[in-house]
Amino acid sequence: MKTLACYSIKGGVGKTASSVNLAYLAAQAGYRTLLIDLDSQGASSFYFRVRPSKKNWGKRFFKTYEQLLKQIKASDFEHLDIIPAHESFRHFDALLSDQGKRELRLKRVLKGLKKEYDLIVLDCPPTLSYLSEAVFHAANMIVVPVIPTTLSERTYEQLQDFFGKHGLPTKMIYPFFSMVQRQKQLHKSTIERMQDDTPRLLDTLIPFSTDIEKMGEHRSPVSCFAARSAGGQAYEELWQEISRKLKKL
Template sequence: MKILASYSIKGGVGKTATSVNLAHLAATQGYRTLLFDLDPQGASSFYFRVRPSEKCKSKFFFSKEKKLQKNIKASDFPYLDILPAKLSFRNFDIMLNYMKKSTTRLHKTLLTLKKEYDLILIDCPPSISLLSENVFNAADKILIPLIPTTLSERTLQQLTTFFTTHGYRNKKLIPFFSMVQTQKKLHKDAMTRLRKQYPRLLETSIPFSADIEKMGIHREPVTAFAKDTAGAQAFKTLWEEVESELACSKQKKRA
């Protein structure tokens, strides 16, 4: 089982769009996939029309016992399950603050699912907190959508410095350009600069696309309702790059 996170300190950069489409593409290829919506705003859950059950308990998220399953829901797509978000997830940082081994709890809990899934994709909230550190420890790779602007450059720098100073491996971080508008000189210049600075930037860029924005209307991944559009094709190429970085393997498919 591999764990992939879609993460940024910033909001509105395409973390959820990335999570939803990559989870869908992985499942389409037969990977038993779990999309874990860790953002209390619940945008990923909304896109897949899934709601948390009333019985969903926050304490299951940091338990070594196999209880997290109780919160998992099926999606409308084969091989794709969703762990929907609840507003109470906003208290995770406070909960973690009182726990021992407070930065590795999430990883331990996710490992209880390793027989059920080939891939867990975590859609993260925009912050850099104790919960984020749990993601840094749990994830094999961390995808970082970057809108090519000066502020994003700064955010990526802050994150790589945090990783270095806190003993996390910078190799886990895989940035890529998101919401790219090549007609803007600002975007083009920032992309050239950043590519020189960060050789690990993925080749694929996700364009700014009205089709991707329409996911909110269709409540489906763009890779499902408009799979031949430029936006959907870009996510497909992105997934191919990420899949090879992760070196995922498909285990026995579900019946």
């Protein structure tokens, strides 16, 4: 079982769209996949029309994996299950701050799922926190969507600094460009500059596309309702690139 985290310090960079599409494509490729929506805003659950349970179960999240099993819901697609976000996930940081070995809690609880799943995809909230630290410890690979602007570039650097300070291996971070608009000069020059000096930058560019925006309307992955569109194809390429790397891990 491999764990893939989709993470960014900055919000609104296409993180949820990426988690949803990557999880969908992995399942299509035959990986038994579980998408865990850690973001209490719950957008990725929304895309799969899955509602969280009414019970306030967030406080039991890190206890045992059996707690997680109870919350798993099948998506409409074969091989793809989801743990939808719950409002109570907002308190994860407070919850973790009280616990010893908090950075390893998530990793331990996910271990119990390895019989049932080949791949866990974590959709993470856009913060640097105890939760994200736990995510970094649990993941085998962290993909980071970056909008090619100066500001996004800076937040990506912040992430690397954080890894450095906490003794985490930066070699598990794989950035890729998201919401790219080639006609914008700023995007073009940022891409060219970063392509030269960013290690492990993935080749695929995810374009800014109306199809991806329409995911909210269709409430399903773009790769499902418009696989042939520019957005759909870009995600397919991104998945191919990531799956090759995952296999080598």
